[in-house]
Amino acid sequence: MTVQAGDDIPRPGLDDRERELAPAVITSWRLSAALGWILPSVVALVLGFVFGGSWGWLVVVLLAGLVTFSVVFYPPMRYRRWRWQLTELAIELRYGVLVRTQETVPYFRIQQIDIAAGPVDRLLELASLQVTSASASGSAVLPGIAAADAPRVRAELLARAAAAVAEHPGDLRDAV
């Protein structure tokens, strides 16, 4: 178990209200979308002009539309849909523009918490926090919270996990 005892960990005291991600995450998403489009664009342009002849211009127009959408318009939409919350029992995530997703990982089931920050995230002072349960597919990722907040969130989660485990008699503490 990741957590030994609940008392040793200072509780930062995050309350139960709904939270948003850090606004800087929009920039981070824009950058990664732009970077992600470079290679496909080059390939599509080359293919379009070599094989498509005059159709090449259509490829350019389509490509420009797609890139504009995914870099300019999509990230703010995605941001507006993102909410996370530390409820009484679980960490809950609600997100998704087209596919709305609600993910719930109860504190009692938390096995591991990772904080990660890539180079772009570090420039923007962001971090992502991943909460993993014993299941292979059931994990929750907060993609962009302020780097300064991440340890606080983690401490809070650990404290709540420890408290949830401590509530149970010995033979039930094992979450698997």
Next chain:
Amino acid sequence: MPSEPGTQPPPPPPPSPSYPRDTRDRRGPAGAGTPGPPDASAAAPQRDFTEPRRLHPASVVLGIPVAQAVQALIFPFVATLAAPAWLTLFVLLTFAAVGGVVRVLDWRMRTFSFDGEVLRVDHGVLSRNHRSLDVSRIQQVEIHRGAIQRLFGLAAIRVETAGSASEPEVDLRVLPEADAVALRSAVRLSQARLAGRTTAGTPSEDDPSGAAGREVLRVPMRHVVLASVTGARLLVLPAVLGGALQFIGNQIGPFIDEAIERMIELGLAGETPTVVGPDLRLLAIGAALGLVLSVAAAVVVGVLRDGNFHIRQVDEDLHVSRGLLSTRDSVVPLRRLQLVEIKRNWARRVLGYATVRIRSAGGSTGGEGRVTVPLLPTEDVDRLLSELLPNVDGVPDLHAHPPAALRRALFRWLRPAALLIAAVHLLPEVIGFLDTDLVATLQPYTFLLLPINAVLAVIEYRQLAHGATPLVVAARSGALSISTSIAPVVKVQALTSRRSFFQRRLGLTTLLAHVAGPGALLTVLDAGRDDAARLHAQLTEHAASPIPVVPERADGPGGEAGGRSGRHDGSGAGSQPAAAG
């Protein structure tokens, strides 16, 4: 502390299958909470594993990881293919010699020990590896006896934890069989002790003959045979059919040559050529032979693998044994059971049978190793479920999903069909070389896919259902092969609800309940929005606080005790106090 009643001097050969219900709750001091002394209580009756020991020397040969050996040999083999034979032989021999030395060193440097709480494995020649595995983390223990291993009285033991991703956490190949069994009992004993349910005395000793405990299920040989005939193991079919085709080709070839020659001769002689076809009877015999062979192969493989399949319950563990030539014997603690899947493909559905797959969180036992009951009459499924899941009578009542789900099912099935039809009709116009007679002949037939897929969509919709009780959650889906998954609610780790744009318009939600283990997931596809929200909330509550709810029990939150008492005698609430008194 060694005053614990049951674990005095090792009682020599275990007195026959003792499965004393009445001693279950005679907890010694160890049962009171503190884990007992590491050694005294865990010492397997005959053997002591506290000192690091090596595997059996035969593991130099029998312990070779096959994949690794193939990898090591494939490069030199391919590289020297062009070289003269003696060079190839020399290189291969050199590699074999080096490999042999490595294996011997590996055997010398690989030790394991078990002190009652931690299983330790140290290995590695140049870089040493020390692995310690806490006994409370162990999900599943499997003893595997290959055909060759059985000849020499050897066995391999595999230990799975929830974390092991692709390979077993600990894989000890090979040990003397008695050692493997003793090690497993030692693990089981200390697991039982940690769970606070010390069965005083000799908790039904592991018995290689497989007589201990209570038999929960035995699959008769005719069912194993039927399972191989109706199962995916008939995938051997293509290989055999290929062989048959070659046979047929060999039959036809000479005839064609002969026919052409004769035509030429006749043509030269100025007569009308007549063609004599190949012997059709021979062709038919060949095809029939191929079919019979493939079925026979499937049956042989299936019978060797699953023959003598039986499940016993020993204390709180399921012992699943199977195999004729090489045997597997897996132990899954009942409380580690994560998910039960009942699968019925169309052939088995027609005949009234199902297969049942039992998943623990053990990671690596993919496909082959997963505990699967090969075949079971549908009417026996409920009984098996009540054995596997405490206090559960069978598949819970399932509720059908709203009619809007039918539209989604139709969409799911018709979209790929429509895409295929469009591709077959449009692509030949664009891409020249696809414009062949074959494609043109196929084009009209592709429209047949539409009605077929529509029927499948309706079938799938009618099978969609889910249900939940305070103890388990269940979901059913599938069109050709219908699968019902059942998970104890206390095993749900996390939840995901998804609503795509179309699902939102139709008021539907897809709910995923994640349980431990690779790919272990219970999917409630396209449930009504409110139903799904309610289920999400209910399961979150259970996952956050996994206290087993046992309706009949009166004496408070008995925890694990509640889960295990009286599921067989039907008077669970009563049996416990009686046993204690």
